[in-house]
Amino acid sequence: MARASSASRPCARDRILAAASELFYNEGVHSVGIDRIIAESGVAKMSLYNHFKSKDALIAAWLDEQHRGWRQWFQEAIARHAEASGESPLLAIFDALREWIEKPNFRGCAFINSAVELVDAEHPGYQITLDHQQAIADHILTLVKAANLPNPEDLAKQLLILMQGATVVAMMHGCPNAAGQAKAAAAVLIETASQ
Amino acid sequence: MARASSASRPCARDRILAAASELFYNEGVHSVGIDRIIAESGVAKMSLYNHFKSKDALIAAWLDEQHRGWRQWFQEAIARHAEASGESPLLAIFDALREWIEKPNFRGCAFINSAVELVDAEHPGYQITLDHQQAIADHILTLVKAANLPNPEDLAKQLLILMQGATVVAMMHGCPNAAGQAKAAAAVLIETASQ
DNA sequence: TAGTATATAGACAGACCTGTCTATATGGTA
DNA sequence: TACCATATAGACAGGTCTGTCTATATACTA
Known part of the structure; x- marks a missing residue:
């Protein structure tokens, strides 16, 4: 799961975007904090900031x-x-x-x-x-x-x-x-x- | 200015609502915090909470x-x-x-x-x-x-x-x-x- | 197996937020 | 003038937020 080519689990970036997509759309970008996305996606905070600057x-x-x-x-x-x-x-x-x-x-x-x-x-x-x-x-x-x-x-x-x-x-x-x-x-x- | 009947200055409640109205409409309710409204209206925080529960x-x-x-x-x-x-x-x-x-x-x-x-x-x-x-x-x-x-x-x-x-x-x-x-x-x- | 890239968990710092509270001031009325 | 209602300024507490960082784990490749 360290490589995007793994077929068994989406890469960290995709999991972040999937979680963000659902939460942002359902609840709004201001009401959803970073920790919610981290919890929903199972991605570590540092990985999130490795993929997205902010x-x-x-x-x-x-x-x-x-x-x-x-x-x-x-x-x-x-x-x-x-x-x-x-x-x-x-x-x-x-x-x-x-x-x-x-x-x-x-x-x-x-x-x-x-x-x-x-x-x-x-x-x-x-x-x-x-x-x-x-x-x-x-x-x-x-x-x-x-x-x-x-x-x-x-x-x-x-x-x-x-x-x-x-x-x-x-x-x-x-x-x-x-x-x-x-x-x-x-x-x-x-x-x-x-x- | 301690009474709403004063004609020279709007009462605290009206000043709060006026400031909130402008700020909330222009910038959104989430982006505008209580301190912004206080600063804009010149009303003390305690007065704001005297007039509005939250x-x-x-x-x-x-x-x-x-x-x-x-x-x-x-x-x-x-x-x-x-x-x-x-x-x-x-x-x-x-x-x-x-x-x-x-x-x-x-x-x-x-x-x-x-x-x-x-x-x-x-x-x-x-x-x-x-x-x-x-x-x-x-x-x-x-x-x-x-x-x-x-x-x-x-x-x-x-x-x-x-x-x-x-x-x-x-x-x-x-x-x-x-x-x-x-x-x-x-x-x-x-x-x-x-x- | 060693090295590397990427991942994990989560502590931490500082900023900002909401709401509570102390101390004091102001204005109107009796 | 004294009293009271309402006001002011702003400190404070606790929570939440964003972003930084330490320590460690995992998976792949040579």
Whole structure:
């Protein structure tokens, strides 16, 4: 277990990130201290600081990992839902969103939550939260343009607003059908834009 | 200045709440400690604990005060914008939202932010964040019903999603026109629902 | 087996936090 | 003026946090 190539147990770095991921998302980056992560991961404090320069660097690493994973999943889920339903990828966005919201540990968007908690734009993780949001907006715009709809920038922005709104409403209102309502609204906007 | 009736200086309690309000909203409830609030308000620590049982009680008092103030402002602003523009109160929601977003110290919704930070549903302030969100949803539903539109629950939910989404997009994307885009989308949804 | 890279457990220091408390000051009223 | 309610400044205690460090263990390779 001293080498990352061992197949029987994840390396220390991965165990730290896994523990941090669960704790940070469920409880927030400020409420979870280093000792909690150490206890959860079974990694020694010195190893943690060998892999990550500081707690802030760990937060940034977590956000970076989440950013990559979520982007990949988002694109894959949209394609999967679009294929399964035969509907436009623009509507499939909201099916993917619903799939995410319905996860048992859903507590909103890690990037929104972290931006709220970190506040400080100089924090090493803050820019990642913004990059993530921008990547979503860009992806939606790409899908809208691919659909050859007029005023793509406006429609993309409105769909982004619906998506972010459904995320927050699902979190704050315990609303199981926020994604469905957002999808219905998106359908109207897309239909109207097509005329 | 030992009595609240003094007209020359706010009483200690009000000064604490004013300082807490600014610091908590700008920097988050976890990042701001009691000593910061004491320094900002010029109130002695013992006075602070005479007025508020604990930091958590102060947070709850702040959220309660914000809840009352915001509700009042929201309804007044909608009425004001509806009268000035001659448009439906349902669209005026987004004019009021824009007015709020354009404030120089805008950093999203204090209730969403606090729900994210507090996490714990047992925290004395947590229920207030939920009550606040529910009050907004109820108010939107009331306006939709007053407009005699079909499927009021669905439309109200969609307008709520647009409103929350615009709030988050404005915060995360530095998007000055999120409220305007949400208003344009709302106009389409309302027009479609009317047919 | 020896050496090395990586790991473990956890003590430690200093900073910061929340809440308690002592001593004193201030302002209003009888 | 005396009394009382409320205020001030800030020391203090104990807990928690982040990051540094000592001592030791483990696993792999030559």
